[in-house]
Amino acid sequence: MGPVILVLNGPNLNMLGVRQPEVYGSSTYADVVAVCERAAAAASVAVDVRQTNDEAEMLEWIHHAARSKEFAAIVINPAAWTHTSVALADALVIPEIPVIEVHISNVHARESFRHHSYVSPLAAAVIAGCGIAGYGYAVDRAAALIA
């Protein structure tokens, strides 16, 4: 089997389509999964796309990635944890694989508390403001980095 990219989504992203459509658009979480799978197929890689509202579960997934070495890269939309979680940033360096940070909205054009990211300093790339298409760009970039 070829390389697998782990695509992680943080809190409230399961509510896409319902949640503030004026900010996040009308696409759903299922559409996010479809965008990732399409980009992965085009780049001849596989994706494992997950979402959780539980920070501990997110940390466990990242720890598992580090221990198992199952994944070649991580694409992550950390959602609100972007701006709050030192624990998430600490976890993301453990697997020692490329990390790409994605935001659906342009966080820099929003409230000032969204301008700081604990994840960006460790990310190989940051994509914001492209809507859910950003996930496709992130998977494509991750595939290029691990090729």
Ligand code: DQA
């Ligand atoms: C988000 C931006 C974050 O500030 C916010 O907390 C989210 C979603 C985005 O995809 O635009 O939940 O990460």
